[in-house]
Amino acid sequence: MSKDRLPAIRREITEQIAQIASMEEHAVELAASALLIARLQFPSVDVPHYLGMLDDMATRLRQRIQVPNEPEHLVNEINRVLFEEERFRGNTDNYYDPRNSFLNEVLDRKLGIPITLSMVYIEVGRRADLRTYGIGLPGHFIVGLLTDTARVFIDPFNKGEILTEEACRRIVVSRAGTSARFNRSLLDPIWPKQILVRLMKNLKAIYLSAGNHTRALPLLNWILMLAPEAIQELHERAAYYEAVGDFQSAATDLERCVALTPSEEEKNGMRARIAMLKKHKTSLH
8 A cells, every 4th residue: 555545544544534524323334433443553454354254253153043042042142152152251461562453453353452352253143143242341442241131241352251241340440540439420332433432532643652543543633523522632733733833723623622621720720821822833743
């Protein structure tokens, strides 16, 4: 792929993210959208091929479902397809490898992190007519399965282990600290756009920690297209704009932060920063 094509590809992705942002949640195709994000690092990703892989696994699963409303049977069968036959597993050796966050790489390598393995679980289940959905516990993404008789919590990072509500509470405490409060709303389903935002936040953090601002900036923009009130990303983008001399854009993002911040002390600090930025003449380089 020519480097000259990369800006055009990022523009294409941006246009499609804008379309996703305008869609109703139920209309957003999670797997196709995740593969769109993968084009950031793999511009020529073959989307139909990878969607076909999910379809094939779902076909196998559907043929084995004998008792549609028996949760343990359903979990056993999807676990057999994904973790025994396909051998998906959590990448505990290199958790922060960016490839763990790209759905095409997860499907090829059978390695992932909680959110991407959960995406595979959700999408295979959904294609087999199961009611699978994402649950965004702090620090650890899991899956819910709803039947006519029960709701089950599943951890795809740990080979589809079934979790009790108490086990979910322990996960929250272990990831967020003993002062973290657990309430049952944390176990509510989250929608595709929220899942995509969380996926991109993971990737953005990986790239920023590696100093790769070229890849982090598009992710900041896409996160803010799907979640305009993501205040951390607004601060980060403002800092980037200031660093490259785009003081007007930096001030604009900080003004949005002021509107979203409840603390008057923090607001005043940002207002002072905005005033200073507006004194500078923007000089992009």
